[in-house]
Amino acid sequence: MLVTGLEILRKARAEGYGVGAFNTNNMEFTQAILEAAEEIKSPVILALSEGAMKYGGRALTRMVVALAQEARVPVAVHLDHGSSYESVLKALREGFTSVMIDKSHEDFETNVRETKRVVEAAHAVGVTVEAELGRLAGIEEHVAVDEKDALLTNPEEARIFMERTGADYLAVAIGTSHGAYKGKGRPFIDHPRLARIAELVPAPLVLHGASAVPQELVERFRAAGGEIGEASGIHPEDIKKAISLGIAKINTDTDLRLAFTALVRETLGKNPKEFDPRKYLGPAREAVKEVVKSRMELFGSVGRA
Numbered sequence: 416m417l418v419t420g421l422e423i424l425r426k427a428r429a430e431g432y433g434v435g436a437f438n439t440n441n442m443e444f445t446q447a448i449l450e451a452a453e454e455i456k457s458p459v460i461l462a463l464s465e466g467a468m469k470y471g472g473r474a475l476t477r478m479v480v481a482l483a484q485e486a487r488v489p490v491a492v493h494l495d496h497g498s499s500y501e502s503v504l505k506a507l508r509e510g511f512t513s514v515m516i517d518k519s520h521e522d523f524e525t526n527v528r529e530t531k532r533v534v535e536a537a538h539a540v541g542v543t544v545e546a547e548l549g550r551l552a553g554i555e556e557h558v559a560v561d562e563k564d565a566l567l568t569n570p571e572e573a574r575i576f577m578e579r580t581g582a583d584y585l586a587v588a589i590g591t592s593h594g595a596y597k598g599k600g601r602p603f604i605d606h607p608r609l610a611r612i613a614e615l616v617p618a619p620l621v622l623h624g625a626s627a628v629p630q631e632l633v634e635r636f637r638a639a640g641g642e643i644g645e646a647s648g649i650h651p652e653d654i655k656k657a658i659s660l661g662i663a664k665i666n667t668d669t670d671l672r673l674a675f676t677a678l679v680r681e682t683l684g685k686n687p688k689e690f691d692p693r694k695y696l697g698p699a700r701e702a703v704k705e706v707v708k709s710r711m712e713l714f715g716s717v718g719r720a
């Protein structure tokens with residue numbers, strides 16, 4: 416059933432588990448994510464970026480909202496990294512039940528003002544809001560304290576920000592970053608900082624840039640002809656620890672992209688005569704479904720629907 420992001424995340428934070436927010440741009444990703452969620456009885460958040468909205472248009476948004484309504488588990492349909500008030504209004508018009516306004520690159524007062532404006536509009540139509548404070552950036556452990564403070568989320572500021580904006584959940588910067596190159600080896604995650612934020616902010620917390628970028632997937636992608644450098648992601652133990660400290664929503668996009676693309680390359684490579692799209696999109700869909708299930712197991716959301 417289609418529910419708001421807060422309905423899913425409030426329970427997750429209260430009961431100490433995480434819920435995956437998985438990005439989709441098409442039918443196969445959407446099917447993979449929902450099938451995984453229904454099979455292992457997990458709530459789930461379907462995330463569409465502005466790029467996805469542009470790429471898929473009404474074909475995508477209508478499909479995602481309709482399938483979420485019919486799903487046998489709680490599903491929120493979420494605008495990922497909304498960059499403007501107008502973009503958020505479009506998502507609200509399409510029936511989304513969660514919207515992110517990401518003004519984390521602006522100064523504090525601008526972020527507060529813009530986020531507050533979105534909260535008023537979204538709450539007026541029963542939709543909940545994710546905001547962001549702090550700069551997503553992979554940082555080496557030795558980085559100077561003042562540089563970390565300039566980049567990562569300041570706990571005291573976070574408390575004030577949430578009180579002034581009325582946002583429902585908060586994306587925090589504690590050392591993660593988007594994409595396949597999150598730092599050399601095991602990225603440094605500032606758990607003490609997260610613990611402090613969680614003490615001051617009772618709202619569910621959100622972790623962006625959380626993909627694991629598992630080596631076996633990177634190898635499989637390369638073996639199938641893909642080219643990728645020294646890729647590394649967030650260690651599963653750091654995800655579990657972050658959830659125990661208050662993270663309730665975990666964004667995963669890169670791992671799904673790698674799995675899907677590795678399988679398309681692999682299937683096409685093995686079958687040069689093949690030109691029925693179902694024959695190479697189907698196996699890729701299954702690969703995404705497996706990644707989603709393993710992420711849900713890591714987050715502890717299995718059986719929570």
Ligand SMILES: O=C(COP(=O)(O)O)N(O)CCCCO
Nearest residue numbers: 594623624625626666667668669
């Ligand atoms: O936080 C994330 C996903 O992070 P990751 O790249 O670790 O999967 N997102 O918001 C998804 C869109 C960003 C491009 O990936």
Ligand code: NA
Nearest residue numbers: 494495496515
């Ligand atoms: Na988001």
Ligand SMILES: [Zn+2]
Nearest residue numbers: 593623624666
């Ligand atoms: Zn993100």
